[in-house]
Amino acid sequence: MRSDILAYIKGLKLKNFSTSDELPFSSGTELYLKNPKRIYVDVEQVEITAFIPLLNSPDVDQSVHTVKVYFAIDAKQLPADYAQVVSLIRLAKDSITVPHGLGKDAKSTTDYVNDMLVTMIEFTFTKLI
Amino acid sequence: MSNYINPAPGTASQIVLKLDAGIALGTLTLGASPLTVPALKDITMNASNDIFSWSQLDSTAKKQIATTSTNSLAMNLVVDSVSFFGTTIGSTQTDTVAAQGILGLSRNKTLVTFSMKFEEGGATDKFIKGQGYITGLAPTVSADSPVWVSPITITVTGDFTVSATE
Numbered sequence: 001m002r003s004d005i006l007a008y009i010k011g012l013k014l015k016n017f018s019t020s021d022e023l024p025f026s027s028g029t030e031l032y033l034k035n036p037k038r039i040y041v042d043v044e045q046v047e048i049t050a051f052i053p054l055l056n057s058p059d060v061d062q063s064v065h066t067v068k069v070y071f072a073i074d075a076k077q078l079p080a081d082y083a084q085v086v087s088l089i090r091l092a093k094d095s096i097t098v099p100h101g102l103g104k105d106a107k108s109t110t111d112y113v114n115d116m117l118v119t120m121i122e123f124t125f126t127k128l129i
Numbered sequence: 130m131s132n133y134i135n136p137a138p139g140t141a142s143q144i145v146l147k148l149d150a151g152i153a154l155g156t157l158t159l160g161a162s163p164l165t166v167p168a169l170k171d172i173t174m175n176a177s178n179d180i181f182s183w184s185q186l187d188s189t190a191k192k193q194i195a196t197t198s199t200n201s202l203a204m205n206l207v208v209d210s211v212s213f214f215g216t217t218i219g220s221t222q223t224d225t226v227a228a229q230g231i232l233g234l235s236r237n238k239t240l241v242t243f244s245m246k247f248e249e250g251g252a253t254d255k256f257i258k259g260q261g262y263i264t265g266l267a268p269t270v271s272a273d274s275p276v277w278v279s280p281i282t283i284t285v286t287g288d289f290t291v292s293a294t295e
Binding site for chain 2: 053054056058
């Protein structure tokens with residue numbers, strides 16, 4: 001899922017933003033805060049839960065895959081294309097094919113760190129396993 | 130400690146429902162290769178006695194007596210392709226239970242002999258056995274729950290029998 005989202009964002013060829021293959025790790029300061037307008041995709045988190053509990057067989061399970069995308073911009077000067085970029089990245093959920101999929105969701109949230117506006121877009125893909 | 134029966138969900142050996150076909154009416158012994166019904170969501174045993182009631186001049190309450198019972202085994206299951214469709218498309222009543230599958234047993238109106246393990250306890254195993262017909266199939270799937278699930282009823286001809294063996 002991470003590689004799919006990364007490939008999708010790279011394919012957007014955004015004019016004022018770049019995309020990094022690195023993970024958004026922190027060595028004191030998160031990479032996306034060090035490098036504004038650079039988009040980072042975190043590793044995928046997976047949770048497996050029962051979708052249909054069964055009496056006499058192993059449950060029908062679902063796996064929920066969560067991938068988070070981060071980027072930061074100067075909060076004092078919101079880029080003119082900010083809303084469009086967020087909207088385009090959110091659409092990654094529709095470009096990814098999930099076999100035995102149960103649902104796809106994308107949610108964007110923002111937070112301020114000093115004078116930076118950090119945008120986090122969280123993708124959730126649910127499928128049967 | 131009370132003797133509650135508490136099967137562990139997800140365990141193959143605790144609730145076991147086996148079906149067989151081609152067995153004479155009145156014989157409850159399964160053949161060598163019965164069909165084990167997989168992926169049961171729930172199962173309900175219905176033993177409903179009909180009641181004859183009457184009133185008497187010397188009583189302020191109705192009198193009742195149990196007559197015949199209507200028995201059935203109802204369940205919901207996740208549709209498993211092999212056990213549902215069987216191994217032979219266009220099977221007939223004389224084919225094996227595996228060949229007919231659950232849908233074939235219903236379509237062919239095949240007399241089914243069943244054995245349900247009700248309680249697992251080694252020496253205290255309890256099986257409910259009987260014969261009947263598969264009915265009430267209604268597979269359904271939806272966008273919210275994209276897995277085929279179907280109710281099934283085995284409408285029983287005759288009595289349920291409790292047995293210590295399969």
